[in-house]
Amino acid sequence: MPHAPVVAGEADLHTHSTVSDGTEAPAVLLRQAARAGLWGVALTDHDSTSGWAEASAAVAETGVALIPGMELSTREGYTSVHMLAYLIDPLDEALLAETSRIRESRLARAEAIVRRIGRDYALTWDDVLAQTVEGTTIGRPHIADALVARGHVATRSAAFDGILHPRAGYAQPHYAPDPLTGVRLIRAAGGVPVLAHPGTRGAERVVPPERLAQLVDAGLFGLEVDHPENREDAKPRLRELAVRFGLQVTGSSDYHGSGKPNRLGECRTAPEVVEQIIAEGRGSAPVLP
Template sequence: MSGAPDAVGEADLHTHSTVSDGTESPTRLMEQAAAAGLWGIALTDHDSTSGWAEAAAAVHETGVALIRGMELSTRSGFMSVHMLAYLVDPLDEGLLAETARIRESRLSRAEEIVRRIGRDYALDWDDVLAQTAEGTTIGRPHIADALVARGHVATRSAAFEGILHPRAGYAHPHYAPDPLTGVRLIRAAGGVPVLAHPGTRGAERVMDEDSIARLVDAGLFGLEIDHPENRPDAKRRLRELATRYKLEVTGSSDYHGAGKPNRLGELRTSAGVVERIIAEASGAEPLIP
């Protein structure tokens, strides 16, 4: 893009709707952003841009700016690594093909998890479908909600700490490209890639420096350091890496509605960084009322 628009403000750059594993529609999410007094949000549903049109329709009504994006699944060995992809071209063929493959794998993985759980608990696929909306990218959070509805656990978080934890033996990974491929896909689609919540497992589990350097060479823009689930020791390490590799620092809530305790707008990205994201993107325009 030729440059950032006037009157850019702070934004919460990581939110989810019912298109993936949030509990609020894109319209309701925009309304909640207005109630929180936010200048803007990024809608970043998992591996999908299907919520963009509905959220876009609410921009002028709510007065909230929309940075259209997604949270792209990638995988490094056994570790899930998520990439926030801002202002990508939703019709880019490479990105479309890869996200379709990821969603198909997510679906088959979810069906297999439910089959495994169903051997030991009263749970079937209809229970999971009851927790979704039309067009939802189905994943483990919906299985968690079904477990809550069935009374097997008290909350979504409890499901992830128990039945859906890898040690329980029911869950297994879905397909995702490696992080380097993820960054390249996002850049090829005109988007701006940021490594999502990279410090949730503590400093010892932060991605190694050589891997970060390779991502930077491929076009990594920033690190989502100000995230409610990043641990303090990891944040210190990540800020060192951000300084060394001249990466931008973003902040966001990772809001899922009732699906997580995270509060919309509790952490935000500065107006200056939002401007730089907009200026670097060529895949889609921000929508500003």
């Protein structure tokens, strides 16, 4: 039976904790959501649900509802495409196998990048590990933090604009399924898929309608239009596509704690859209105060 609690306010449906590349533990994240006046928050760490238990335990203390989620890595050619997956079954075998493969590839990629950087800068794998906690999905943000700690750059953002930018020559891709496979995996795991920040490259780089139609046929629920990194020129096009394909529009901050300038709750999802996500989710249930 679908879950249908009354959603009493807006939610921020895209956040990260120390389980992936955020700087705050899941419980701390929920406390921050309470301070931001949010009704609910979705924890969407990269390719992992490991933070769900701690976040769930903080619901009663904070009074903030939790929408369990994940940000699934997918890839379209050479372009990284992220898919938000809400209310999935965290024990779904196919999804577990795929996320395990992605995390292993992320780890191998990170080690290779550090080896390359280490030829030109004082940086070791131990420096990167020092920026993580047990169980962290290690990625480029942790390399960025290690570069900051070493004094090579001032901030994580500066690292991505410089040493970790593709033009610097140290980068390489990691394995990820294509977006169509990602949507199918999420739906098969009882989840609700939303295309994350699809306007970061501008109006001319928004997903083509023919490709979007395939994702919709596979079960895509919505587009994350209200996101601080979507370019303003792309948002009207995204809203047009949402109407054309009958997709819902979500809003989220993509909060990473101090890892990004994004402010928790600066972009939010309307209660009626959150209710629809909850009604469609079959793999897990929201955790309510």
